Amino acid sequence: xxxVTQSSRYLVKRTGEKVFLECVQDMDHENMFWYRQDPxxxxxxxxxxxxxxxxxxxxxxxxxxxxxxxxxxxxLILESASTNQTSMYLCASSTxxxxxxxxxxxxxxxxxx
Amino acid sequence: xxxxxQSPQSLIVQKGGISIINCAYENTAFDYFPWxxxxxxxxxxxLIAIRPDVSEKKEGRFTISFNKSAKQFSLHIMDSQPGDSxxxxxxxxxxxxTLTFGKGTMLLxxx
Numbered sequence: 476x477x478x479v480t481q482s483s484r485y486l487v488k489r490t491g492e493k494v495f496l497e498c499v500q501d502m503d504h505e506n507m508f509w510y511r512q513d514p515x516x517x518x519x520x521x522x523x524x525x526x527x528x529x530x531x532x533x534x535x536x537x538x539x540x541x542x543x544x545x546x547x548x549x550x551l552i553l554e555s556a557s558t559n560q561t562s563m564y565l566c567a568s569s570t571x572x573x574x575x576x577x578x579x580x581x582x583x584x585x586x587x588x
Numbered sequence: 589x590x591x592x593x594q595s596p597q598s599l600i601v602q603k604g605g606i607s608i609i610n611c612a613y614e615n616t617a618f619d620y621f622p623w624x625x626x627x628x629x630x631x632x633x634x635l636i637a638i639r640p641d642v643s644e645k646k647e648g649r650f651t652i653s654f655n656k657s658a659k660q661f662s663l664h665i666m667d668s669q670p671g672d673s674x675x676x677x678x679x680x681x682x683x684x685x686t687l688t689f690g691k692g693t694m695l696l697x698x699x
Binding site: 567576580 | 594597620622624629630631632633634637677681684686687689690691692
């Protein structure tokens with residue numbers, strides 16, 4: 476069964492910590508995405524990548540960075556976590572064909588205290 | 589112009605009733621309109637999608653209606669069941685742009 480796996484379901488971190496959220500897909504997809512989901516705000520795109528070592532800013536990249544060293548792995552980095560980054564983080568991937576049909580992971584619920 | 593506006597924010601429907609969720613867009617370049625379904629504790633999953641060359645697409649109890657001139661599309665869930673209770677997101681994109689999502693609709697189907 477093909478899937479997108481996020482390494483942690485729940486994380487609690489302290490303000491100022493550097494946080495790594497990991498995502499791995501086993502579908503050989505070219506495109507990978509990081510979204511955050513907040514009540515009433517829907518899904519907001521943070522960063523995406525269409526190839527290894529390539530990255531593009533989404534709608535809300537401030538305070539985040541990403542890394543894609545291998546095709547199957549896309550990491551989201553919070554350089555210095557803040558309480559306003561408490562959220563559900565969703566990773567997704569899609570094939571190269573027009574970025575259709577995203578497959579999402581189950582999400583990581585991050586709480587910054 | 590990249591927005592997709594979704595309504596209502598929440599919806600309660602009796603078992604067996606019809607659930608209707610609406611979305612509107614501005615960008616006329618959009619040519620792919622999917623709906624995603626998300627259960628609590630899970631990521632969104634693709635439910636059904638439509639291209640603008642057809643006005644309707646049906647898969648089981650789920651139907652997308654598309655009105656190109658009005659720049660609107662909607663999801664209809666016929667014979668709604670408690671197992672359909674979830675959050676639904678509409679989305680749209682064009683070519684190689686990323687999907688733009690609506691803000692979601694929480695659907696509760698009461699027994």
